[in-house]
Amino acid sequence: MQSANQYVNISAYKFITFDDTVEKRPEFLARCQELNLKGTILLSPEGINLFLAGLRHEIDAFLAWLRSDARFADLEPKESFSDRQPFTRMLVKLKREIITMKHPLIQPEKGRAPAVDAKTLKRWLDQGHDDQGKPVVMVDTRNDFEVDVGTFDQTVDYRIEKFSEFPDVIEKHREEFAGKTVVTFCTGGIRCEKAAIYMQNVGYDSVYQLEGGILKYFEEVGGAHYHGDCFVFDYRTALNPKLEPTATVQCFACRAVVTPREQLSPYYIPAFSCPHCKKAMREDTGIPRSQEAA
Numbered sequence: 268m269q270s271a272n273q274y275v276n277i278s279a280y281k282f283i284t285f286d287d288t289v290e291k292r293p294e295f296l297a298r299c300q301e302l303n304l305k306g307t308i309l310l311s312p313e314g315i316n317l318f319l320a321g322l323r324h325e326i327d328a329f330l331a332w333l334r335s336d337a338r339f340a341d342l343e344p345k346e347s348f349s350d351r352q353p354f355t356r357m358l359v360k361l362k363r364e365i366i367t368m369k370h371p372l373i374q375p376e377k378g379r380a381p382a383v384d385a386k387t388l389k390r391w392l393d394q395g396h397d398d399q400g401k402p403v404v405m406v407d408t409r410n411d412f413e414v415d416v417g418t419f420d421q422t423v424d425y426r427i428e429k430f431s432e433f434p435d436v437i438e439k440h441r442e443e444f445a446g447k448t449v450v451t452f453c454t455g456g457i458r459c460e461k462a463a464i465y466m467q468n469v470g471y472d473s474v475y476q477l478e479g480g481i482l483k484y485f486e487e488v489g490g491a492h493y494h495g496d497c498f499v500f501d502y503r504t505a506l507n508p509k510l511e512p513t514a515t516v517q518c519f520a521c522r523a524v525v526t527p528r529e530q531l532s533p534y535y536i537p538a539f540s541c542p543h544c545k546k547a548m549r550e551d552t553g554i555p556r557s558q559e560a561a
Contacts, residue, residue: 274352275326276501278482279344280316280365280457282376288312288361296359302329305354306501309362314376315339316365316457318500320353345455345482347510353501366457369431373464380463382478383450385487391448392419392492401448401473408433408453408462409498416505416515416524417495419452430458437462438469452477452484454497485510498524520544 285291288310295308299319304326306319319326334340383391391403405422407414414424425436449471451459456479463476477484481497490508496515498505503512504524514527516537523543525535532542 273323273348273350274320275323276318276320276347276349276353277326277330277344278318278455279342280314280455281339281342282314282365282374282460283338284376285310285312285314285338292359292361296357298329298332299357299359304329305352305357307354307357308359309365310359311362311365313374314365315342317344318354320349320501345479345486347482347506349503349512351502353503355502366461367429367431368434368461368465370434370461370465373461373468378464379460379476380467381475382460383475384478385484388450388477388484389488389491391450397448397473399448401446404444404447404449406437406449406451406462408451408458412524413454413498416498417493420492420494433458433462434465434469437466441470444471447473449474450477451475453480454499455482456480482506482510518543 292310295310299306299308302321302325304319304321306317308319309316319329321329330342330344334342388403391397395402397403405419407418407422407424408430409418410428410430411424411426414422414426418424425433425440427433427436449466451462451466451474453459453462456476459476459480463474466474479486481493484493485497485506485508493508496505496507496513504517505513505515507513514530516525516530517523518525518541519538520540521544523541525541525543529535529542534540534542534545
């Protein structure tokens with residue numbers, strides 16, 4: 268049960284025609300500041316994407332305000348909790364896309380790919396096939412460093428470094444998924460939604476997106492068929508299947524994810540370096556290149 272002093276962390280997105288983002292940006296920023304919220308909101312002609320944290324009454328007040336706009340009346344965020352504010356500032360940004368794919372013809376608001384909910388997916392994975400008897404293949408649409416923190420068992424991971432690489436990679440491997448049901452997934456649902464639509468467009472005939480992503484899966488069924496944790500873009504770095512922060516951290520110098528075991532390395536100096544920095548160190552100074560003077 269949430270305590271009175273715990274922060275509520277929410278993430279949500281919606282693909283919708285949003286042609287007044289310039290006018291709305293100051294309204295969003297002012298409302299969040301009034302409510303002492305921190306985090307990031309992305310406004311784009313294709314919709315909204317947000318990551319916010321605040322006390323329960325502050326978050327509820329913001330959601331009531333947001334839902335007063337008919338375009339966002341049905342927006343349902345995913346929630347987790349923390350003992351301190353996970354963000355350091357409040358940002359409202361204008362973007363061309365709420366998640367960059369560089370394929371403008373992918374327009375989720377005009378028709379989503381089929382979605383599978385967490386409980387159904389768990390049942391499919393338990394039995395080893397979907398309801399039509401097809402083998403189920405999980406495809407991770409996240410960046411490689413996120414996958415390294417945790418992912419579904421036996422998932423397909425193409426080690427992409429940015430989401431805009433996904434379309435070319437998945438199109439090249441289409442024949443490998445013949446006769447199988449593909450489930451795309453990501454942290455909260457936004458990337459796998461675009462990915463599933465693209466896959467349909469290039470000829471995949473049985474593809475689903477995981478509704479709500481990994482975080483909703485954790486919330487509804489826990490960590491079944493998943494190993495490791497889930498990377499998140501705030502100070503918590505990673506959440507376990509109970510949606511609790513873990514001991515995993517992110518290096519301030521190189522931005523790599525540093526596991527508890529890696530934190531035992533002599534190369535791990537908080538706010539300065541980590542084992543992943545070693546390859547980037549100059550042998551004569553031992554200073555990470557990312558911290559060298561320009």
